[in-house]
Amino acid sequence: MAETVEVTVQRYNPETDSAPRLQTYEVPYKDDWVVLDAILYIKDHLDATLSYRWSCRMGICGSCGMNVDGHPKLTCSAHLREYRRGFTVEPLSNFPVIRDLVVDIxxxxxxxxxxxxxxxxxxxxxxxxxxxxxxxxxxxxxxxxxxxxxxxxxxxxxxxxxxxxxxxxxxxxxxxxxxxxxxxxxxxxxxxxxxxxxxxxxxxxxxxxxxxxxxxxxxxxxxxxxxxxxxxxxxxxxxxxxxxxxxx
Amino acid sequence: MEFPLYDVLIVGGGGAGLRAAIAAAETDPGLKILIVSKVYPMRSHTVSAEGGAAAALRPEDSWENHAFDTVKGSDYISDQFVVETFVREAPVELIQLEHWGCPWSRDPDGKISARPFGGMTTWRTCFAADKTGFHMLHTLFQTSLKYDRIERLDETFVTSLLVEDGRCVGIAALNQRSGVMSAVRAKTVILTTGGNGRIYAFSTNGNICTGDGMALAYRAGVPLKDMEMVQFHPTGLPSTGILITEAVRGEGGYLTNNKGERFLKDYVPSKMELGPRDIISRAMVTEFEAGRGFAGPYGNYMHLDVRHLFMRELGLDYVGIDIVHDPIPVRPVEHYMMGGIDCDITGATSLPGLFTAGECANVGLNGANRLGSNSLSECLVFGAAAGRAAAHQAQEAKAPTSNPVDALLKDETRRVEKKYLESRQGTEKLAEIRVEMQRSMDEHVGVFRTAEGLKEEEKLIAGFRQRFARLKIEDRSHVFNTELTAALELDYMLELAEVMTASAINRKESRGAHARRDFPKRNDEHYLANQIATHVPGGKPKLEFRPVRITHWQPQARTY
Known part of the structure; x- marks a missing residue:
């Protein structure tokens, strides 16, 4: 069995949830992946209902900011190898949450x-x-x-x-x-x-x-x-x- | 119901869209202007451009030289009148952007500096450090905030153009935040939605580059032009496709094969690393096939060596490459769409009221191969032209009435709801269809093409489209449903992939970026022409060739 990492994601859908909740996914671990790759994997393979923003993958468009283990990060530039033991992804603090990891700016x-x-x-x-x-x-x-x-x-x-x-x-x-x-x-x-x-x-x-x-x-x-x-x-x-x- | 009305409505808030908005506002401060973007404008993919913007600004340069380089680079199917206009306007636009605050890098005398770039015979590529596109985009966006008449609908996804009595009268769009479909009336619409690189698996393009505007126009009956012409950039990082800017070669970086040779000596001896992108990409693939590439987990690659340049930073530290001590692994990567919406020099399309500019347009500048650093300038020159032309037309045009818009919106809302949110029959997974499309396009419509591979791709795409009709959307909610927008995007991409493949089959020659193994030579007798693809509802695209406009430069062999 290939190596995996546990990713806990804050979910919130205003149409169905009264409050944010946490959901955990098991994602393959790859040494050259970034946190965003793990989130993309969840969307494509485990749960198509997860919402977040992303685009350039090179740290310049500014879309993919999220809190990773409580710290605000560009997820396209945050290496998975620094979070080998699993991590939690939440929407950026201090902003109203529209849905899941998408905040209102x-x-x-x-x-x-x-x-x-x-x-x-x-x-x-x-x-x-x-x-x-x-x-x-x-x-x-x-x-x-x-x-x-x-x-x-x-x-x-x-x-x-x-x-x-x-x-x-x-x-x-x-x-x-x-x-x-x-x-x-x-x-x-x-x-x-x-x-x-x-x-x-x-x-x-x-x-x-x-x-x-x-x-x-x-x-x-x-x-x-x-x-x-x-x-x-x-x-x-x-x-x-x-x-x-x-x-x- | 009354729908909001604008004089100029711009779909897409990147370089071309923002420039168009400002041009429209400056043409007539009384006009109401709206930018509709599926992202916040500063997220647009213009932001990722690194190398620079071309303009003959320096005294030793001339517009004739810039024009000739561009025409030769295009392998002679650019529109030479368009090229001439472009090269004369580009310096003015770069200075305009300077006046708006763009931090262009400077020469010691305080003037805008320039650097060498692939396919350009002189130093003509102006740059803002290694973030030219970023600075351009933010300068334009921040400047656009100055104009109160420029309004925005951010994170709003356009699902169709509204056409009434043969005229474009507005858009139907999905508000991503509320999930509500709505319509906006407009006297003129400008499509500036950028490229469609996400049709490929290995691409430099951001997630948002899904060809929306091309598909919108095509479905509204506006032809697409030269859709077989896809640029592969020689230097993408093998794992992610992230681009290593061409400026690295401009500044003296070497490309070497597994024998340690600068192999370009056999392909573009007089230009070497400063050769044009199409030729260098082909040279790399040819070397791979001869066993002279390096083998890696993501396929073959070459070395881009900058160790002798003492460059410190390329923003590569985060991919774990130490450029001071190690060469950078690179392989050709899908980068830019030369093809696009057919339009005239003002951006006007065949549909009255509809204009276009930037990568989603094909005004005739790039032909079969775009030169690096011409596209940022193109966004400025032709974004401004389209903004002005739309503004002038809006001054004369009658406001579209709400009645037909109401009916059009109802139809469109029903279409989107029914197809995506209400259907319970679907079985096919979105991500699977997308990934298969992307991989097969990489394989069959890549650097080299064959009739066999292209025909195979045609069949595959037909299959993907059938599967798409049986799509299962798991996310049924309205608020920020990114599965829904991804489905709408995939629908656009499948449409365009079909056009690209059909166009590639039909151009039985090799020219610029379109390299057919079965027709390895350029054939001016038959194909010194642009290929026009028109939508046939329920059928294959209708394809025909239209002769190019030649003003000064007769076709010659394209050697470097």
Missing amino acids: DDFMAKLKSVKPWIVRELEQPLGDGEYLQSNNQIDHYRQFSQCINCMLCYAACPVYGMEPEFLGPAAIALARRYNLDSRDEGTVERVNVLAASEGIWECSCIGECSVACPKGVDPAKAIQQTKFDTVNGAIMSTMLMPFGNRR
Whole structure:
């Protein structure tokens, strides 16, 4: 008999279940499999009713985030060999569950839009005049914050978001920071209202779980701390330099 | 019942769809635009493209050179007028994307940088580190949020196009979250649903690449073009099919056989690793057959050696390959569909009101073989063109009335419910049919084809379709029923597999990616043409050839 591994999956179908339940499956163990392969095996061979999202298998589309043994992971990048003794898969924490492993991320989609994640400029250079010049050094200022794949692992890891669903959250703040740091952007002032609002950066209690959870090396905790610093500095500067002007 | 009405409705939220939406919004800020996607747009498969986007931006390059490389790469069945338009527009689109914030990698002078790529004679592939598609997609998606007139229906699966009086008037779709079928009226519809690589078992494509838009258009009577032209990328990881970007060869990686030889010297001596994908894939399979491949648990493979390049990261650490010390095992993998929905240079199809762009379309750019890095630029150039053309048409068009839509939706709802959710008679398992289709397509409609294998595949597909009619759906619930959406997708894929196989049988020559062992030569006398496949309800696809448009470049032998 080939080697197997026990996979326990949280199931929930709002049409038939009053509460989530756990179901265990026995899945072949393969050394080069990832957790997602085990879930695909369940769907194809053991239980066609299991629902989850997935697509690219290469850690870039951000679809297949789930809690594996309580930790938020991209299941396409979580190796089965690290879970040889069996494991539990649950939907990402802190989100409403639609069904089984599928969570509702509409809240993030609205928050993303609220931070204006696009280039804001007073004057657009005509396309015929070519690109805005930018050095690789200038790209390095914002590069890591541009790597966010919106996989939601950081929201699942964030204890503050778990308690205060209004919190803007790690990815949205990191993406706001990405644009604020871009030499082509002039939108910092427009974003400050959302970032410095009561649900913005000041909600964060600096636990840093978001940065630990991120599978793409983004450091949202750093983005939040930098933004706090800039916001305070900006406020002090404007009071000192223009005590009566520049009131918005 | 009143159904929501939009001026421009876009099916698919990847590179082409988002670019089309923004173009429509900029053409006329008064238009109401809707993006309907079966996933959240940032999950679209554009995200996986690594290498880059081609445009003749650099002073030493010219649009003529880019055009010639593309035409030659296509083995002379691209539409040369389309190619010329494309190469002139591509630089503008890349700069537009730069203005929207795409973090293109730069030269020391701060300008957008470029790298060499297969089949391109000069450095013309612009890139954003090793994540060009990811950055393009997120830049477009985030920019699209700026336009309040662009609305979205995420995770909504389109089951059919609504056609009334010979015009496309909207869509019927399944809301995956509620399981409810609904209709949306639209003055114009743009299909930008991407490729269909999941028809194959060994593919770089994500799970969502199931050819939905191609099948939707085909069933609505719009022809598909050159469906035999499937690109196999030379460097997929043997186990999963995950792609090793062509940029690795661009940067100087070697392909070696089990004798340690850079075997491409016998196939594309002047280009070596920078040869086009179709030729390198064939060279690899030929070497395998001569016993010069490495044997592994997933079949034969070659070595892609980058040890001399001192590259550190390719994102491969998680598959357990140490690229500093070991060569990377690779084998040819299904990657891209050159074929697609027949359309003109504005994306307009033969069905009034229906447009298309991106991989699901075949505007005539790629012919029999696409050059790497032309497809991202294609999404931008022709996504924008389709968005503008649809916007202009919507400004003039009358709003479709709700009455016929009501009847069409009722029929469609009945069809989906009855076929999938109510039937208790079924015995066939979805996953089994899908896996058998994928494996047989790998075997018979792969890098090399024969009449025998293709005819065998034709029979097999007919069998799969019969079994599909006896499908048993185990999941009867409405909320996020992924077995149901997988069944709808398999239905699309079986339809397309049939067209691809029939088209491959009917092109009795070898050209670009279509390599027939029984007809190993290119035959310009008969097949310097695009193959058009039209749906015949209840019958086999109707196939005919249409001569290509040649402007400047007469066909020559395609050697490198």
